[in-house]
Amino acid sequence: MKSAVVVFPASNCDRDAAVALEQITGHKPIMVWHADSDVPDVDLIVLPGGFSYGDYLRCGAMAGQSNIMRAVKEKSEKGVHVLGICNGFQVLTETHMLPGVLMKNAQLKFVCRPVGLTVVETESVFTRKYAAGAHVEFPVAHGEGNYVADAETLDRLEGDGRVVFKYAAGENPNGSARDIAGILNEKRNVLGLMPHPERVCDPLLGGTDGRAVFEGLLEALG
Amino acid sequence: MKARVFVTLKNGVLDPQGKAIGHALNNLGFASVGDVRQGKLIEIELAETDEAKARVEIKEMCEKLLANTVIEKFDIELKV
Secondary structure: OOEEEEEOOOEOOHHHHHHHHHHHHOOOOEEEEOOOOOOOOOOEEEEOOEOHHHHOOOOOHHHHOOHHHHHHHHHHHOOOEEEEEOHHHHHHHHOOOOOOEEEOOOOOOOEEEEEEEEEOOOOOOOOOOOOOOOEEEEEEEEOOOEEEOOHHHHHHHHHOOOEEEEEOOOOOOOOOHHHEEEEEOOOOOEEEEOOOHHHOOEHHHOEOOOHHHHHHHHHHHO | OEEEEEEEEOOOOOOHHHHHHHHHHHHOOOOOOOOOOOEEEEEEEOOOOOHHHHHHHHHHHHHHHHOOOOOEEEEEEEEO
């Protein structure tokens, strides 16, 4: 599996993602700068966490208009898989590659701690290695992770099995509608999630619950 | 020409920041304060001199970047 990690000014989880990808797939991902207008031929593109463009205007708004995102969008339409983590999820909603918006956390505070999640949907290349209903723990670190969409969109996401991760009962850290932590696009090749699976891929970092995301991708994409 | 763009949350979208501001105003003794909504004001200088054209251009800017129309609405004010 060949992968690329997009680096925006003020991305700060790009290297975490690169380390996790290299450990699990055995291949170093290609790091792609935001001003580039093309993404190399890869099977997976990761949009990492961070504070791209200083979160100016709205989180992910500037990154959403960058050269590289035009290329990422085109690739995703051709079936290339895209994983947006935290700020990457915000960028995906800003480009309308995923529906809804990530608003300021309901309690107005930045949250940085491990959070329990339920793997709701395993019919995706991102979650195929998890057992349905599995409880996992990923860290979150965000101030704007409050997932908001209209009721019709939420019903459609749930009805189509596109809500893949939910915050476990009583663990919703940001007020997200229906405890949503991660969603797929309609074609199921784009996943955006607020928690950080790439930060729990090595026992030295306190857990390995996130490995299955990358192992599933490796298994599915070769 | 100068444009002032007001970007605000659509009605019905929860605004926790506005709520916090409302509480703070209540705590300062402004007892009459009801619902508070927070938004953004963006000022843009334009070389365009035709008002109708400027309005079309600013609207496009709002839809492309300045507002996230999933949750936000915008109002445009032009000054020659």
